[in-house]
Amino acid sequence: MQKRLLIIGAGFAGMYAALSAARLRDLKGVTPDQLEIALIAPRPALVVRPRLYEAKPETMSAPLLDLLKAVDVAYIQGYVTDVDTDKRIVEAAGHPEDLFTINYDRLVVATGSQLFRPPVPGLAEFGFSVDSLEDAVALDKHLHKLAKQPESDARNTVVVAGGGFTGIEAATELPARLKEIFGPKAKMRVLIVDRSDAIAPDLGAGPRPIIEKALKDLGIEMHMKLGVAELTRTGVKLSDGSEIAAATVIWAAGIRAHPLTQKFAAERDNFGRLIVDRELRVPGLPGVFATGDSAKAICDDDGNFALMSCQHATRMGAFAGNNAAAELLGVSATPYQQKGYVTCLDLGSAGALFTRGWDRKVEMVGEVAKATKREINTVWIYPPKAERSAALASAEPSRVTDVG
The missing domain is CATH 3.50.50.60 (FAD/NAD(P)-binding domain)
Structure with a gap:
């Protein structure tokens, strides 16, 4: 009987969760007929959110359909409105009249975050x-x-x-x-x-x-x-x-996890993120993993928590997809870890600022840092090419970049 791993969200975490799960499926010689990996999102595209402050924002998205097809990940158009973790069913909608449900065996919540808009008049x-x-x-x-x-x-x-x-x-x-x-x-x-x-x-x-x-x-x-x-x-x-x-x-005054996290009967932090264990499972909800901005996760042995950023989301996604697939394939999960941490802050025509470590030690400034920022924004954070072997290799948890 075919099993289904369902990923909610096509952001950085969702994309890498899909690629990583497909990678492990290939490594174990399992076919898509035996394990379906499906991703549901309103559109098959990665919004390059870290670049939306730039000019020409309409160009800041990257298509994903060819990439998903190359690694045999099914795309489902729609957005999830509710989850029944006891029955392992999600409720979703495409258009207002197009309501449907999806069964899952394992679920990866990668719904990201959104701007916090307080009730300020106007x-x-x-x-x-x-x-x-x-x-x-x-x-x-x-x-x-x-x-x-x-x-x-x-x-x-x-x-x-x-x-x-x-x-x-x-x-x-x-x-x-x-x-x-x-x-x-x-x-x-x-x-x-x-x-x-x-x-x-x-x-x-x-x-x-x-x-x-x-x-x-x-x-x-x-x-x-x-x-x-x-x-x-x-x-x-x-x-x-x-x-x-x-x-x-x-x-630009703060973000919160996507409201879908409120649908889960689980512990959340002040940002609405689901609290997860070191393997990115949501405790008390069998079969449910959370990742990216949807999850509060310890990322190293020093007790640092992953931030709500694409830098952490890419690698968290890879671990979550791998571990969700591992449960279905009967292999050991891999504890999430991300020891490296950097920041690269764009400062417009004044250059940029690059720091390393949680103590934010400054390593580069000005045009040198700006060149690194351009590389990050135009190359590193974009999806891999829609070529099967390269795409799957890019999602190995230990290889996903720490920079973003």
């Missing part, structure tokens, strides 16, 4: 983001539309709410991007607003002077210890009562 109506492909395209269209309007302080001002990784990359890209859209003589104003005491709080004190200098060199204002209290069509009101005229507000 955020839903007037805020923009670079969280999804649709959001990034909407922002790009908005900026080009503004270029046709009369010049004003509001038109020429962009407020970025959030001084973390995403907020900094979005903000530092804007000066050059806005000059290209509005013209080289346009006087643009870009501000970062964050409630933290200092910029890039999660990166620590080591890299901060480099980031602060880059922001200063680019003319980007930092407004720390302040939050956005309200958005309107023409500006924002900050938590201290001050107001800024701005036609564009980009929200």
Whole structure:
């Protein structure tokens, strides 16, 4: 009787889970008729989410259908709406009238994360983001539309709410991007607003002077210890009562796991991630694995936890797919580990910043780091070619890159 391993999500973790499961299936000489590996997602494409802060966001996706076919992974179009872990069934929808169910023997939850949008007045109506492909395209269209309007302080001002990784990359890209859209003589104003005491709080004190200098060199204002209290069509009101005229507000203030994780009767962290063991199983839910931004997992023997990033998602996906398939094939699972950790922060025309280790030791800055960032963004994070042997080899858990 055919068994089915079902993967939910076509992001970095879902893609590598599918490739890794197919790799182990091949190694054990099992055919797709004996073990079906299926991936369900709204579209057969990898959204290159780490690049959505860049210009031309409509180009930031990579097709997956040929790759999945090359490794005999079935693609199911749709999105999962509910899960019954007792019956091992997921409920899904394609179009509003197209509802269906899928049985599974093993399940890998790789639904990723999404921007956290608190109930700030006006955020839903007037805020923009670079969280999804649709959001990034909407922002790009908005900026080009503004270029046709009369010049004003509001038109020429962009407020970025959030001084973390995403907020900094979005903000530092804007000066050059806005000059290209509005013209080289346009006087643009870009501000970062964050409630933290200092910029890039999660990166620590080591890299901060480099980031602060880059922001200063680019003319980007930092407004720390302040939050956005309200958005309107023409500006924002900050938590201290001050107001800024701005036609564009980009929200970049935190992410949460996809809401589907709430459907599982299991422990979750404050970000909504499912707590998993070292082999990425969800305790108490037999046959269920979670990976990528859907999972909170220890990634080394020092007790560090994987971050919600493509760097960790790619390797977590490879381990989750391998281990889910291993259970069905009767072989031992492999504990997830990812000892290496780096950051590579884009700083726009000011270059980039590359650090290594959890203490964020700075190794490269400026144009040298920028070259590495380009390599990451244009080569390393893209899917492998749709060639069977190379694609399967790329998903061996010990080979998946630590950089992203």
